[in-house]
Amino acid sequence: MDAHARNGGGDPYDDGDPDSDPYGDDDSETGTAAVKLTVSQQKYLAAGKQKQDMHAILTVEVEGVGGAAGPGPGSILAQVLVIDCSSSMNAPPEKFRAAKAAAIAALRMLPDDTPFAVVRGAHDATMAYPATPTMVRATPRLRAEAERAVHGLLAAGGTAVGTWLDLTRRLLTEQPAPIRHALLLTDGRNEHDERMPLAWVLDRCEGQFICDGWGIGSDWDAQVLLQISSRLHGASSAVRKHADLPGEYERLMRGLLAKAVPELVIEVAPRPGNTVRYLKQVEPTEVSLVDTGPEKGPSAFVTRAWGNELRRYQLCVSADPTGRRTRVDLQLAVVGVAMPAGGEALLPTPLPCLVHWTDDPALSSRTDNQNDFFSRHLELGKTLTAASDAFRRDEKDRSEQLLGKAVQLAQQVNDQSQLAKLRRLVEVLDATAGRVKLHPGLKPVDFQHLITASSRSAFPGSSGGETEAPPDVTAPCPSCGEPVATGAKFCTYCGARKAAAT
Structure with missing residues (x-):
């Protein structure tokens, strides 16, 4: 979902009418960098009284850097x-x-x-x-x-x-x-x-x-x-x-x-009752991000130095089901990309993260491919660090066991690059079961190379599963005032017909 707007991330409740955008979506002749944003998530959570965490992967891509005239x-x-x-x-x-x-x-x-x-x-x-x-x-x-x-x-x-x-x-x-x-x-x-x-x-x-x-x-x-x-x-x-x-x-x-965009700010505006727990970069490298937003306002996370590239971020929002309807899609938070004053780029229209409270365990137990990949990849890095520590303590059996777990994790996410690096340390007897054997003559530095390599990741291929495109524009419901997709016939909050709002 790559609709662009020239404002600082756009109004999440904008009417979304492309005819009302004087800049349009075509940046082919402007030479200006264009930023794209997509959201991948599993929207179903088990209905209940306790707060739960909703995870989403935000993909931010910058294109067109280098074509614009400007300072060298x-x-x-x-x-x-x-x-x-x-x-x-x-x-x-x-x-x-x-x-x-x-x-x-x-x-x-x-x-x-x-x-x-x-x-x-x-x-x-x-x-x-x-x-x-x-x-x-x-x-x-x-x-x-x-x-x-x-x-x-x-x-x-x-x-x-x-x-x-x-x-x-x-x-x-x-x-x-x-x-x-x-x-x-x-x-x-x-x-x-x-x-x-x-x-x-x-x-x-x-x-x-x-x-x-x-x-x-x-x-x-x-x-x-x-x-x-x-x-x-x-x-x-x-x-x-x-x-x-x-x-x-x-x-x-x-x-x-080749970097020409000094920074971009990812903004996350949760709906009342929900809380942004964290946002961290997971591709191409693991980077910690700090919320620099105002105390009462959207969370803001600064990302640095962009060229023509794609990065992915894992967002965690604590979702509160109290008073919320079940069996309908609800807007959990709005995410967007902004640029500090003085910067110039075609920025994407903000997108919602959704939540769907359900009593059906078959729905709430689903996983999102991208979230699953990066969660396992982060676990892989921790496992390799533990294996290295065990090797330094001369606990070879424990190190071998942990490297087996690392092989198993890499196999589960089909990370062939990581599997090839692991084979420098172990003979893989059964990747699915995590059975391995340490190579003789290993040194601690061999583990250090592996740990460093594990901090880099790339999601293989296109996303699948629960990666359907969510509605990208909303408007207030005329009955209850909650934001609802402009194309919807009924409000997902109060059930009223929404024709007046469109």
Whole structure:
């Protein structure tokens, strides 16, 4: 359901008449990015006195980025490169050389006029380039100076990731660029967290910039990287071969430079008596979102840095059946996409999430394909973390058992990519039953690669089951005032004929 409107998300009770929209739905000649929104859910809940959770998957897709005339990437992006320079980066020396080569590859791709800086990370954070804690705008001369500074870096000291991110925050928050991004590389664990606790730093950094984290070597901590990327709207990755890192940095930078929509806001307006519990990104990576809406008003969740891409979000709304009719579709909440002032895009008409209270257990026990996939995928990630912890404690049998469960979950959602990665750790004897056997010679880092990969997901194919398109426009019922689909002949709240409202 992709009806577009140019307003900040549209009025959920708009009459929906396409003839009344001066902009129409065709963006083919405007060169303006277009945002699409769809809702997938299982609308049936068991009728009763207790509140229940309704889950829905919101798919947001942006198209047309890059066709509009406007400022180049250099004027909307500010970039900080954070390089782990702890002493372990020299073991072996090829690792540190690869890290430097990757940073230089990223520097060379920065468009002119892009604010940038390079941070040296160890048991504290210092400036690698420029020499003072500030950012400079890219020119051929300054990029060359930064390359020489990176070449001259030495590895010494420990690892205190919190200090690295805090310096990055201070650098980026001074920049007016709409997209502020950090790229962090580490080969170790956050062993000096007491210097500046990471959890405290992330509280200060959240909403200030985006951070992608990379692991290299054999002793980095996937959980630290995932904690950072989830809170700071980025992604976590790793390389098995040092020589692959520069190419991966180039790929990431190409994707970053294709971003042209700094942020979109997903708004959720529940009907009275219902409560928004959470909204979180589940595809392509897991990202925590914070409700920034007013205390008395729609929930608002900011999403960062869009190019031409599709993302999915899991919405949870607590539904209250008290006083509600059964055996009819009722509007539970309205979801929409808005853009901050100054942005320009064709935005979708808001859509409702529905609830249908029923006494039929055959209906209330149904599942939605997309919700089921992402729920199992999230469980898969937790299972892999538990398997890794058991392996570190030398509880091989327990680790094997948990990896069997992970294989079973991946099989259930037909995640062939994840199954292929799991086979690096285990011999799969029976995927359906979850029977596996650990490969000999495994190392803890093998689990870290698997955990990082599990944070990325993609729903296979089109949705099915309970993914019928809900009515996308409503109007107040003339009898009771409740919003009802404009095409409906009768009000689903009071049963009155609704001809007058249409």
